[in-house]
Amino acid sequence: MTETQSLAGKQIVVGVTGSIAAYKAADLVRRLRDAGAELRVVMTPGAAEFITPLTLQTLSGHPVAVELLDADQESAMGHIALARWADWVLIAPASADTIARLTQGRAEDLLTALVLATESPVALAPAMNNKMWSHQATQDNLAVLRSRGVHVIGPASGDQACGEQGEGRLLEPTEIVTALSLLAVPGQLKGKQVLITAGPTYEPIDPVRFIGNRSSGKMGFALAQAAQEAGAEVILIAGPVSLPTPTGVQRVNVETAQQMLDAVTAEANHSDIFISCAAVADYSPAKVEANKIKKTTHDKLILELEPTTDIVSSVTSQPDLTLFVVGFAAETRHIADYAREKMQRKKLDMIAANQVGEGQGFAVDDNALQVFWTGGEQLLPLAPKSQLARDLMTLIIERFYAKNSTENS
Incomplete structure (x- = not known):
């Protein structure tokens, strides 16, 4: 089964969080649509500081949801409706802050409320400074999320917007689509x-x-x-x-x-x-030796x-x-x-x-x-x-x- 076939017809909520890598969400949305997926985009307020909702609305073909307490959306309990609609929830980029809030089960914005309400599988593609990525708090949070069945895609290593190098770069959109396609279909090693x-x-x-x-x-x-x-x-x-x-x-x-x-x-x-x-x-x-070997001055x-x-x-x-x-x-x-x-x-x-x-x-x-x-x-x-x-x-x-x-x- 090809990548396009595996995602064709899948209903995917793409969550975009406040990271400089949010600009890559535009390419990701386009490639997911090219693969045949049906998309809805949810942005955190922080993400809207990096890329406009209008951009992702144009590329996804649907209005972008940002506010949890939106009078129009919440008249139909928008976050619950999206949670039930989704076959997959993909958060890319997933910032360190969002990862921490998901670990705690907080729901103060639309995206985290949606994740808490959904029974569908969740995948996140982290993006952050390499020091933030390697910090024990972040790794502990990811371990908790993995234990709950959340799939973690990436990150990559390389040059970062802060001028440093290391692990924490968002995977390229093509790599994220490939990884999600592998998760979205029954594997060739099922039963092995x-x-x-x-x-x-x-x-x-x-x-x-x-x-x-x-x-x-x-x-x-x-x-x-x-x-x-x-x-x-x-x-x-x-x-x-x-x-x-x-x-x-x-x-x-x-x-x-x-x-x-x-x-x-x-x-x-x-x-x-x-x-x-x-x-x-x-x-x-x-x-x-049962005890620590002591260093001596002359003996080898x-x-x-x-x-x-x-x-x-x-x-x-x-x-x-x-x-x-x-x-x-x-x-x-x-x-x-x-x-x-x-x-x-x-x-x-x-x-x-x-x-x-x-x-x-x-x-x-x-x-x-x-x-x-x-x-x-x-x-x-x-x-x-x-x-x-x-x-x-x-x-x-x-x-x-x-x-x-x-x-x-």
Whole structure:
């Protein structure tokens, strides 16, 4: 189903809030109409300071609602009527203030009252300064909203109107339409279970110190969101990272390679697809000290390390395996050669390889992947990890059903 088909005939309330990114709402409204959606626009008073209601009225083809206590609209309880009319409520841009008020269940303007009154799904596309986005209050608010089933689309990273750089930019209208279209239709993985590992593992040396790596977990979490959007039941086994759990995803927190192995083993036989995205430690200290190791003036500290169990190999070595297994290869050089060798050695169905190093791969918001499978390969160019995850998930779905079709023919 194409993007236009998935949104055709959908009744969407577009909420616009007080953000400099409100100007993008004009393009968003136009693109949603091009996709066949029927729209009504609701603006907060703050949004009307950035873009006029007349602009969005012209583009949507309907009067724009701004005031909660509008004598004409409220004679028919306008916010209740809109709440019942909507198939979806999409708030773009969603400011930090609006996110906070939605979390508290406040209803002092038309948009927040409408959200409180609707039984339809709600999606919001945040837009704010990067410091506001990363503030713990904002992240806590988003975690609460996600737990209530609200879908969060974006944000992107890059230049901001304040002159700073970082995460918090509103996604481009085309990206928002694509994301909403994926949410609006039954996914291709409906009825399937997807198991994903993400983030680093920490191998303890003593109660204070550990051996770890620079993995942020962002790619694995983005894949979990993409799999959930595709309709799957998603189990995300996460190493020690500070990232919000994607909406509708079951999260299992672990710390060590052994704990991650145990969690994967417990779920692998019940899953249809396993995506091994975590950066699991290859070695772990042979002995963990009960107390903190004290620094001495002259002595060297020598750690004896022993190999950890390879998680993905332990899965693919199981007899009569029906699981579709995707691995990752993070390399500093000879990416394609190492990835193909790893795919063959570990008996993977697919492998996604990326370059790591300074400013690449770990702890960044954008990435690129070279994806390989038996008889094929595809380059996924540099893109935000949220978009890259959707592109990779599309490939995984194609190869998953191609494998099943071949085995069942």
